[in-house]
Amino acid sequence: RVSYVITFVLLPSLAYADTPRYNMTRGVTDISQQVYQLHMIIFYICCAIAVVVFGLMFWSIVRHRKSKGNEPAKFHGSLKMEVLWTAIPVVILVVMAIPATKTLIAMEDTSKADITVLVTGSQWKWHYKYLEYPIDFYSRLSTPREQIVNEAEKDNNYLLEVDKPLVIPTDKKVRFLVTSDDVIHSWWVPAFAVKKDANPGFINETWARVNKPGVYRGQCAELCGKDHAYMPVVVEAKSPQEFERWTQQQIAEIEAAKAAEAAKGTMSMDELMALGKTTYDTHCAACHQVSGEGLAGVIPALKGSVMATQDMPGHIHIVLHGKPGTAMQAYSKQLSNSEMAAVITYERNAWGNSTGDLVQPAD
Ligand code: CUA
Secondary structure, eight states: OHHHHIIIIIHHHHHHHSSTTTSOOOOSBHHHHHHHHHHHHHHHHHHHHHHHHHHHHHHHHHHTTTOTTOOOOOOTTOHHHHHHHHHHHHHHHHHHHHHHHHHHHHHHOOOSOSEEEEEEEETTEEEEEETTTTEEEEEOBOSOHHHHHHHHHHOTTOOOOBSSOEEEETTSOEEEEEEESSSOEEEEEGGGTEEEEEOBTOOEEEEEOBSSOEEEEEEOOSOOSTTGGGOEEEEEEEOHHHHHHHHHHHHHHHHHHHHHHHHTOOOOHHHHHHHHHHHHHHHTHHHHOTTSOOBTTTBOOOTTOHHHHTOHHHHHHHHHHOOTTSSOOOOTTTSOHHHHHHHHHHHHHTTOOSSOOOOOOOO
């Protein structure tokens, strides 16, 4: 009977449990595969313990169900039993601890990395900065909100997209330095077995060597405010040659953008206001609101404020460098010079000023 139960119930249910839908992923790094194997070893050990313990328990319940009035066996103070039930768990724990410790040590070893990426979380986007290349960019949710709500109801595996994924080479040790601009986030890519908290003021380290090119997805894994659910992580692993090509292309694009910016010359007031609105809606509206009214007691209003309408040097300084101790972060890296000029102009004029005239910054 026991063998029937094992063959027809236990083994099929274990096999069923080991599908990506119910089990953890095997992943695409050596570490993630070790983690998966550890998880499975410990899972099977737990199953074996459960079978023995519950088997004995049910056997004794059924076997002795009619032994009325009999005294139960007594083994209080039995040295043999004490040794046995201490030794068996110790052996089981040691068997689990040896491979687990090996993997943990390997996971923490960020030395001898081929490339390093600084990952900074902020409400609600990721900033990736390559330390070996002059490349850094923000990676933001790009799926329209209405689409998310509609599609996610129909499709359980609905994926959120970003405007620009992190690109890394395969077969290279990539070190990630993880930190935050504001609150605690967590950078999580299940296929790499990587999940590191991004803490403001601290840098955590982790690493991955990806074995297979592809797109790997994760999500901010620390509740970080109203858009926590909309902070996807998308990583694209390319072969080392393709990665090199990608970096050259990025550098060329950055140079071209700089040249275009320099060649732009003077913008008309309408152009400035249009660019300012786009910039404001992308970077500022999440906190200061589309109306510029802020949130009473939490986020200061820009509409009609002295800061936004009169103290231009002060305003520019805060936008560029942020305001320590508040959620206002530095935008010196996030905004181009034109966007900076445009957003300051927009904030000064958008919601109407006392004279009704548009005020263009002097310089
Ligand atoms: Cu960032 Cu949750």
